[in-house]
Amino acid sequence: MEVIVRSTAEEAAAVVADRFEQVxxxxxxGVTLGLATGSSPVLAYRELIRRHREEGLSFAAARAFLLDExxxxxxxxxxxxxxxxRDNFTSQIDIDDALVLSPDxxxxxxxxxxxxxxRSIVEAGGVDLQILGIGATxxxxxxxxxxxxxxxxxxxxxxxxxVTDNARFFDSPxxxxxxxxxxxxxxxxxARSIVLTAQGEHKAPAVAQMVEGPISAxxxxxxxxxxxxxxxxxxxxxxxxxxxxxxxRYVQDNKVRLPH
Ligand code: GLP
Numbered sequence: 001m002e003v004i005v006r007s008t009a010e011e012a013a014a015v016v017a018d019r020f021e022q023v024x025x026x027x028x029x030g031v032t033l034g035l036a037t038g039s040s041p042v043l044a045y046r047e048l049i050r051r052h053r054e055e056g057l058s059f060a061a062a063r064a065f066l067l068d069e070x071x072x073x074x075x076x077x078x079x080x081x082x083x084x085x086r087d088n089f090t091s092q093i094d095i096d097d098a099l100v101l102s103p104d105x106x107x108x109x110x111x112x113x114x115x116x117x118x119r120s121i122v123e124a125g126g127v128d129l130q131i132l133g134i135g136a137t138x139x140x141x142x143x144x145x146x147x148x149x150x151x152x153x154x155x156x157x158x159x160x161x162x163v164t165d166n167a168r169f170f171d172s173p174x175x176x177x178x179x180x181x182x183x184x185x186x187x188x189x190x191a192r193s194i195v196l197t198a199q200g201e202h203k204a205p206a207v208a209q210m211v212e213g214p215i216s217a218x219x220x221x222x223x224x225x226x227x228x229x230x231x232x233x234x235x236x237x238x239x240x241x242x243x244x245x246x247x248x249r250y251v252q253d254n255k256v257r258l259p260h
Contacts, residue, residue: 001224002231003211003248005239009199013043015233016131019195020048021057023129032128033064034188035089035100036141037081040133040197045089052093059095065121066102067132067141068182071110071155079169080105103153103181110155114181118153121187130191134198137161138206138219142182147220151184185223193229196221198238207234208241 006012024031035041051057066081075082082102090100101120107113121127132140137159143151144159158166158178167173188194198207210221211232224230239245 001211001227002251003239003242003245004231004233004252005236005245005248006233007236009043009235012197012199012233012235013047015231016041016044016195016197017047017051019129019193019231020044020131021051023193024057024059024062027128028061030061030063032124032126033062034067034127034130034191035064035085036067036131036133037084037088038133040199041131042088043199044131044197049089049092059093062095063099063124064090064095064101065124065127065183066100067130067188068180069103069105070177071105071179071181072177073105075106103183105181110179110181114153114155117181118183118187121153121183122190127191128193130188130194132188132194132196132221134196134203134206134210134221135162136165136202136206138209138221140185140196140221140224141188142180143185143188143220145220146217147185149189149217149223150186152187153181153183156180156182185220189223189227193231194224194227195231195233196224197233199235201237201240203238204241207232207238208243212243 004015006015066085069081073080077083103117104113134140137145142156144156158180163176163178167176170176209219210224213219213222215222215225
């Protein structure tokens with residue numbers, strides 16, 4: 001796991017945007033992006049929109065899969081992840097809207113819809129770069145504590161804490177759906193590379209567990225310690241409970257440079 005700590009959330013977002021840019025430019029024939037919703041990636045999306053407008057970064061060869069979706073929320077609801085990703089990112093770049101896919105939260109049979117969605121990711125050849133946030137409970141996607149490390153896309157029930165955390169986006173806490181469709185931990189782990197970003201002090205305990213804690217389904221994000229290509233990009237507040245921050249900075253300052 002590579003850990004990068006930046007002074008501000010804006011600087012951290014630029015590092016995340018760099019990862020996207022690298023993977024897009026190195027796959028001109030077509031790239032599959034894994035997109036996350038929630039507030040964590042929004043600054044990075046804003047930076048990518050800027051690079052698209054001002055620097056010609058093109059997403060024309062990209063397709064995208066979202067991590068998760070609320071069950072029962074219509075696509076038109078501004079908090080559906082279908083709509084959120086369009087409002088905050090994909091409608092402002094040149095990606096083909098038909099290739100921005102997400103689990104079908106309105107399906108009459110969400111269990112079958114979840115399995116179908118999981119298959120569609122595999123059939124598309126998998127995800128080249130997955131961006132993740134992390135919940136205060138240590139969830140990635142909506143894989144709450146005790147999620148199986150080998151889980152696939154499925155229906156989950158949110159913890160009370162996540163419902164409360166996400167209530168800020170809705171008019172009232174009663175409106176937050178308690179059921180969701182989410183890529184499983186096993187599904188997420190198949191992405192070829194992952195960048196996880198977190199900002200703010202409220203994420204510090206979950207971040208510390210994820211990076212330095214024992215691997216356990218109690219903190220689902222700890223499974224990322226088993227992935228060969230994960231970059232964790234933090235602001236100082238989110239990094240504040242890490243024990244080895246000096247070492248992570250030392251690593252960044254002494255990167256191995258290959259001779260030209
Ligand atoms: C949300 C999403 C996750 C997100 C996490 C953190 O509910 N399902 O994908 O990473 O919880 O949310 P936020 O980025 O808003 O803090």
